[in-house]
Amino acid sequence: MKKLLSIFAVVAFAFSAHAGTLDDVKNRGFLKCGVTTGLAGFAAPDDNGEWAGLDADMCRAVAVAVFGDRSKVEFITTTGKSRFPTLASGEVDMLARNTTWTISRDVNLGFEFVGVNFYDGQGFMVPSALGVSSATELDGATVCIQTGTTTELNLADFFRLNGISYEALPIETNDEGKENLFAGRCDVYTTDASGLSSTRAAASNPDKWVVLPEIISKEPLGPLVRHGDHQWGDVVRWSLNAMIIAEELGITSENVDAQMSSNVPEVLRLLGVEGNYGEMLELSNDWAYQIIKQIGNYSESYEANVGPDTPLEIARGLNALWTQGGILYAPPFR
């Protein structure tokens, strides 16, 4: 199947690689961005039918970089299965669809991950009544696990490494896992930590559930584009980086206008007051200013969509800046 997919990817790629994506997007007048069909905090339609979430913000940031207008984006919903063919065939210009960056996707499927907008990892959730404080105490537990995912393999590895046993209760969807856990048919539910948080937030009494501290896998989620179009890859990459650098420099959507007269050279370069970085990307010179003005910096997007003040209550953790104990790190803007 994977091989077949990659053949599709290559064939479709051969058809679509003729012109620069950036020019295509500019000519079309709007960006086509692939998102999930709905994942709490990452991309979901709000009450007005506007897509909101961390991934949706990523799409909007790129639209702002190209057009200076956050509404110039069309969201195309994709599922775990349809996302790669959709990107490969050129139906979308980019994916921001909580997709884990792996070598096979990066190399074999012919895509290019341009960065990481959320560091996720597989975790465990148990009822607090179970009195467990670490996943290593889960000997003999019944675990709800989505079949056919990397989480299944990670789970087996983790339990074998720790010399403890478990009984798997195979499930198909997140909803099913939630129902089984809440009904007590399994003791533990394991999936990505962000997914656990949304499951916990959906519970009638969230305090009855705890997410254990162990994170047993690396799941760097990030936006991706087709291989071979470096100019377009750069636009998406630096749209993300601009948001991270803005947080580093303390520029927010509120103070961005005041920062235009800052005396910090990197701030002036980022906002397009000095240098011609926009021109290099074939964008307008205030592209990063517009992103910060219209979307906000990384922290603002994070806090609004998944942060501790939202029902998801995901602490910054690994997603904090490298200066604040996390691993979020963008190359210098010069």
Place this chain on the structure above:
Amino acid sequence: MNEMNAVRKPPVATTGIIGWLRINLFFNWTNSLITLFVVYCLYQFIPWILDWTIFSADFKYNYLGEQITNQEMCSRNLDPENGGACWAVIYVRFYQFIYGFYPKVEVWRVNLAYIMLAFALLPLLYAKLPYRKYFLYFTYIFPVIAYFLLNGGLGFTEVSTNKWGGLLVTLVLGCTGIALAFPIGIMLALGRRSKLPVISMMCTLFIEFIRGVPLITLLFFGMVMLPLFLPEGIDMDGLVRVLVAVTLFQSAYMAEVIRGGLQAIPPGQYEAAKSLGMSYWRMNLLIILPQAIRISIPPIVNTSIGLFKDTTLVIIVGILDLLGIGRGTLADTNWLGLSYEIYFFVSLVFFIFTFGMSRYSLYLEKKLKTGINMGAD
């Protein structure tokens, strides 16, 4: 002797409500036991479901009188003792459930299409309609009108199909699939029974291939592979690709249903038609098909209902139908955890449509008296 002939009423125990109860519900002791058990279950269930769906439920305001804008404000989340369903999520999201992401300023076009759909269906559903002929003309051109109305063109601004969603997508897929599959299915059924080997083989091959693969596979085929077969530069719309897959799928099933009807027609009908000198097409159009389709009404409705429900599978290719919008709503952090309300609402909508279809087919069967063996009498 006269007293003997006096009219006597039938025994009380066989007439009226009591008689009906006796015969239908308390005929013997197993029957009575089952009746009592069912009554007990209903007694337990009905008050609870009424309380949950209506009496304790929030519709727009919670029990404090505030307008509900997220799940935390639902009565049952504020006070678990106090609340039933939180229908506010349906109220707030009603637009999305019905129209998807269709722009608000253009939504009158969808409403108009919904109304026109009702008018287009009217002459098909009700044969005694006055001026039915003129209504039928309208029915024939309705698909064209609906296309321009919904999609744009002819002076309307274009609304690309990825902004469509909810009931709109469900109805477009269901109606188009059923309407297109019917004529294609008839052609395939006739083709399969044809005496010309090439035609019969091709039809058989097509039907068996389509029936042999799941709808999901066909949807993926439409979504992923169809664009590869098209010449470069031709961009086929996502919804159209899904429509192609759904129609192919449905027409294969429809063909087999109609073939079943064709096989039930006694050979005498064919022979009689031929002896009158009718051509193949006249024979089929005037003699065979009207009878065959009449017998096939129950299975035709059966597969149509099946298709209508199968349209929910389009979520796997990233199209948000009614169920997809429901799932999207559940992924909004404002409405996390309201899955009972949303799935209840979605299933209610589906039930209304499928139940309507099934009742209509019963009415049609009664009207056409399909129970009688027509060929032999």
